[in-house]
Amino acid sequence: MKWTELIVFTLLFGVVTVLGFVAARWQAGSTLDHLDEWGLGGRKFGSWITWFLIGGDVYTAYTFVAVPALMFSAGAAGFFALPYTVILYPLAFMPLLRIWSVSRSHGYVTPADFVRGRYGSRALALLVAITGIVATMPYIALQLVGLEAVLRTLGLNGSGVVGHLPLLIAFVILAVYTYQSGLRAPALIAFVKDILVYVVIIVAVVYLPIKLGGWSSIFGAAEAKFAATPAPGDGILLNANNQLQYATLALGSALALFLYPHSLTGVLASRGRKVIKRNMTALPAYSLLLGLLALLGFVAIAAGTAPITNRATGNPDTNTIIPNLFEQQFPSWFAGIAFAAIGIGALVPAAIMSIAAANLWTRNVYKEFIHQRATPKEEARQAKLASLVVKFGAVAFVLFIDPQFSIDLQLIGGVMILQTLPAVAIALYTRWFHIWGLISGWVVGMGWGMLILFNIPSADGKRAHFGASALKLGELNVFGWHPFGGSTVQIYVGFVALVANLVVAVVVTALARRFRVFNGTDQTNPADYHVDEDDKKLRAIAAH
Amino acid sequence: MAPPPRTGIRWSWWNLLLLVPLVLLITPIFNRTGPALFGMPFYYWFQLAGVVIGVGATSVVFAMTRDRPTPPPPGPDRGVDTLDEGARP
Numbered sequence: 171m172k173w174t175e176l177i178v179f180t181l182l183f184g185v186v187t188v189l190g191f192v193a194a195r196w197q198a199g200s201t202l203d204h205l206d207e208w209g210l211g212g213r214k215f216g217s218w219i220t221w222f223l224i225g226g227d228v229y230t231a232y233t234f235v236a237v238p239a240l241m242f243s244a245g246a247a248g249f250f251a252l253p254y255t256v257i258l259y260p261l262a263f264m265p266l267l268r269i270w271s272v273s274r275s276h277g278y279v280t281p282a283d284f285v286r287g288r289y290g291s292r293a294l295a296l297l298v299a300i301t302g303i304v305a306t307m308p309y310i311a312l313q314l315v316g317l318e319a320v321l322r323t324l325g326l327n328g329s330g331v332v333g334h335l336p337l338l339i340a341f342v343i344l345a346v347y348t349y350q351s352g353l354r355a356p357a358l359i360a361f362v363k364d365i366l367v368y369v370v371i372i373v374a375v376v377y378l379p380i381k382l383g384g385w386s387s388i389f390g391a392a393e394a395k396f397a398a399t400p401a402p403g404d405g406i407l408l409n410a411n412n413q414l415q416y417a418t419l420a421l422g423s424a425l426a427l428f429l430y431p432h433s434l435t436g437v438l439a440s441r442g443r444k445v446i447k448r449n450m451t452a453l454p455a456y457s458l459l460l461g462l463l464a465l466l467g468f469v470a471i472a473a474g475t476a477p478i479t480n481r482a483t484g485n486p487d488t489n490t491i492i493p494n495l496f497e498q499q500f501p502s503w504f505a506g507i508a509f510a511a512i513g514i515g516a517l518v519p520a521a522i523m524s525i526a527a528a529n530l531w532t533r534n535v536y537k538e539f540i541h542q543r544a545t546p547k548e549e550a551r552q553a554k555l556a557s558l559v560v561k562f563g564a565v566a567f568v569l570f571i572d573p574q575f576s577i578d579l580q581l582i583g584g585v586m587i588l589q590t591l592p593a594v595a596i597a598l599y600t601r602w603f604h605i606w607g608l609i610s611g612w613v614v615g616m617g618w619g620m621l622i623l624f625n626i627p628s629a630d631g632k633r634a635h636f637g638a639s640a641l642k643l644g645e646l647n648v649f650g651w652h653p654f655g656g657s658t659v660q661i662y663v664g665f666v667a668l669v670a671n672l673v674v675a676v677v678v679t680a681l682a683r684r685f686r687v688f689n690g691t692d693q694t695n696p697a698d699y700h701v702d703e704d705d706k707k708l709r710a711i712a713a714h
Numbered sequence: 715m716a717p718p719p720r721t722g723i724r725w726s727w728w729n730l731l732l733l734v735p736l737v738l739l740i741t742p743i744f745n746r747t748g749p750a751l752f753g754m755p756f757y758y759w760f761q762l763a764g765v766v767i768g769v770g771a772t773s774v775v776f777a778m779t780r781d782r783p784t785p786p787p788p789g790p791d792r793g794v795d796t797l798d799e800g801a802r803p
Contacts, residue, residue: 386753
């Protein structure tokens with residue numbers, strides 16, 4: 171047991187727990203019994219809060235442990251997280267403004283609400299909602315994996331169910347204050363989390379290279395390590411086979427990110443368009459941080475850090491690389507701060523994700539299909555309960571199923587959420603696509619994407635299915651036709667599935683239009699996509 | 715202020731700047747070790763510099779496509795009644 175680290179960790183964890191409960195009264199509106207308040211913090215967050223909230227939401231604990239771990243084991247390919255988070259904001263800039271405005275003017279809380287309003291189709295909205303819930307669940311479980319990596323490095327590395335107990339306690343606390351305070355809890359805690367993360371990473375990227383003889387010797391050590399391994403895909407540069415995968419994975423991930431309901435929750439909670447614009451220029455500060463953090467994977471190679479063996483599964487866990495690096499290289503109290511930063515970094519996104527999933531359940535399943543006359547108060551109560559169910563579902567995942575399963579599911583989740591791009595993002599601009607085109611595109615993209623992922627073995631050959639998100643072009647199979655037969659160039663599966671989705675959507679739309687099939691009723695009008703906070707006719711918040 | 719066009723799309727040529735950061739997807743440009751900076755291979759410092767390109771693109775578009783009138787006129791707070799009903803879409 172590492173007592174100094176444990177005490178620092180527990181103290182900081184205590185601080186955010188208090189903040190989590192206090193948050194209920196922070197900038198409180200007239201009531202918490204409305205989804206605008208509980209689920210979107212009153213739709214009034216300014217630039218700073220939004221920056222911390224979205225930053226805390228997008229750059230999760232799992233990112234902080236997994237990206238350097240990927241650099242540690244695969245090298246250059248793991249750096250995709252940087253271009254991904256750089257192109258993200260310019261790409262999302264315009265669509266986010268439109269979805270904020272239309273959601274503000276119609277009171278939409280989820281992306282599926284928008285689809286429902288835009289197409290008047292319950293079926294399409296349900297597909298989008300279910301995709302969102304299913305893709306978000308494993309993401310929450312992954313935050314637990316990140317938190318557990320820290321707890322095990324702290325010495326709380328027991329075996330069996332007892333080994334999971336610290337995790338369970340942390341999550342019960344999180345569940346209770348999210349239940350009470352809604353989105354205000356993660357918003358307030360994000361301040362603490364991000365300040366800790368910034369301090370820790372800046373200190374690490376300045377101090378560690380000096381201590382270990384400069385960046386050139388660090389990259390030298392990484393190069394030597396990759397040259398010594400038999401794996402062909404690693405190295406400090408990309409090779410002929412993984413460049414296309416690198417680019418399509420970065421692009422696909424960037425397109426997918428703001429389709430995730432939890433990222434959109436942060437955007438919809440902001441006060442106005444200017445807040446979003448400002449954040450699109452300020453959020454890349456986190457990307458820079460992520461890029462530097464990724465390089466710590468190489469620093470760990472130079473420092474000779476080894477992964478800790480997880481006593482619950484008996485396997486070495488590469489996600490413990492970064493916590494272990496801090497443990498080895500820094501005094502205990504600073505390592506404690508670093509662990510707290512990662513641990514609290516798991517709580518913020520887990521809270522937002524569970525709120526987003528709860529909003530989807532409440533608005534697009536419960537209210538749509540189970541209790542259509544639900545009052546705002548009943549909606550809020552339903553969402554609070556759903557947030558508990560979602561969180562304990564995630565805990566059950568980690569406790570009773572191999573954590574590897576949630577990593578697989580998260581891989582699948584990215585491919586899945588990307589399939590809602592035509593129905594959500596493209597629909598912001600045009601209603602040309604037909605409901606049936608969108609539905610059939612979703613079915614084909616989803617089905618094919620899952621099939622391809624199922625057939626990809628892991629690089630080490632230990633697992634036959636869901637091993638990676640990179641498909642060899644030579645294995646691309648369209649009804650027995652191999653358009654790129656023999657090619658070993660890799661591509662991101664989500665990208666392939668999205669192309670298939672779009673092609674089918676276009677063909678079916680053309681047919682449906684040819685036969686003049688009814689294409690739903692659009693409740694939005696063009697001006698709705700431009701409303702702003704100071705407009706006089708704006709819909710009241712948390713009313714009816 | 716002019717009413718929004720019928721399609722509901724507001725276009726500005728400045729928006730094209732948002733495509734510039736996509737240069738980070740063209741891996742052959744930067745998939746090399748030299749020239750190194752502070753001992754960091756080109757591949758790494760070029761992509762880190764990409765953050766600046768991204769921020770530059772969004773900042774310029776932000777500055778050039780402000781919806782007028784964004785800043786409220788100076789002076790005491792306007793009462794709601796003084797706002798012209800049809801002034802904003």
